[in-house]
Amino acid sequence: MSSETTIKKKRHKGFLVAIEGIDGSGKSTLSARIYRDLTTQGLPIYLTREPGDTFLGQKLRAVLHQTQKQPCSHAEFLMFAADRAEHFHEVVIPQLKKGNIVISDRLADSSLAYQGFGRGLDLNMLKSINTWAMRGIEPDLVIFLDIDEDTALKRITGTRRTLTSFELEHVQFWKKVRKGFKTILEEKKDRAVIIDALKLPEHVCQDAVNAILEKCTNK
Numbered sequence: 001m002s003s004e005t006t007i008k009k010k011r012h013k014g015f016l017v018a019i020e021g022i023d024g025s026g027k028s029t030l031s032a033r034i035y036r037d038l039t040t041q042g043l044p045i046y047l048t049r050e051p052g053d054t055f056l057g058q059k060l061r062a063v064l065h066q067t068q069k070q071p072c073s074h075a076e077f078l079m080f081a082a083d084r085a086e087h088f089h090e091v092v093i094p095q096l097k098k099g100n101i102v103i104s105d106r107l108a109d110s111s112l113a114y115q116g117f118g119r120g121l122d123l124n125m126l127k128s129i130n131t132w133a134m135r136g137i138e139p140d141l142v143i144f145l146d147i148d149e150d151t152a153l154k155r156i157t158g159t160r161r162t163l164t165s166f167e168l169e170h171v172q173f174w175k176k177v178r179k180g181f182k183t184i185l186e187e188k189k190d191r192a193v194i195i196d197a198l199k200l201p202e203h204v205c206q207d208a209v210n211a212i213l214e215k216c217t218n219k
Helices: 029-042 053-062 072-099 108-118 123-133 149-159 172-184 201-218
Strands: 015-020 045-049 099-107 141-146 190-195
Touching: 015 029, 015 108, 015 190, 029 099, 029 108, 029 141, 029 201, 045 072, 053 141, 053 190, 072 099, 072 108, 072 123, 108 123, 108 172, 123 141, 141 172, 141 201, 149 172, 190 201
Parallel strands: 015 099, 015 141, 045 099, 141 190
Antiparallel strands: none
16 A cells, blocks of 8 residues: 555544444434534534435435345455545535534444445454545544344334345344444544433433543543
């Protein structure tokens, strides 16, 4: 890899929060609740997601719902990486420069868990590309919603009309992804919080908001 992939970790003015978890864990619901609660408290919040908050992200979401022909694992990751680069350029970095708290429904750890642990791609390569795409910026806090695979799949199949290619995977894939997330978070204990996704939504949200406020204060 070129020297560009060894970008030093950068500090920034705002505060970046990644909401992570397997599909069906309640990430989108939690992200919206956090936005509502922190906005009510008068804090500067920006809510975003991956993929989907850029033109590339919208196209990628359409591809993920095209279940008849999916790209190979390498191409799959590179599509996410391209959207991530655009996401940081168009959305994340400008919002951080404004001093906002940026809440993102998924970030780089999802690629490590899904394409790395789930698909078996080289983790060091994925990490290098992610670092390059994100301009050396890492989340100040990662909130992981932990849920067992069977319950997550029941939630998905019971509430969604159409499923993405990931949501159509067998439970063994989900086991690898969930284990991957936990392995990733072990390496960043100082800025990661694991929340039981089976708790009542309001309790999950309160735990997340408390973690964000505590980390923001100590940044």
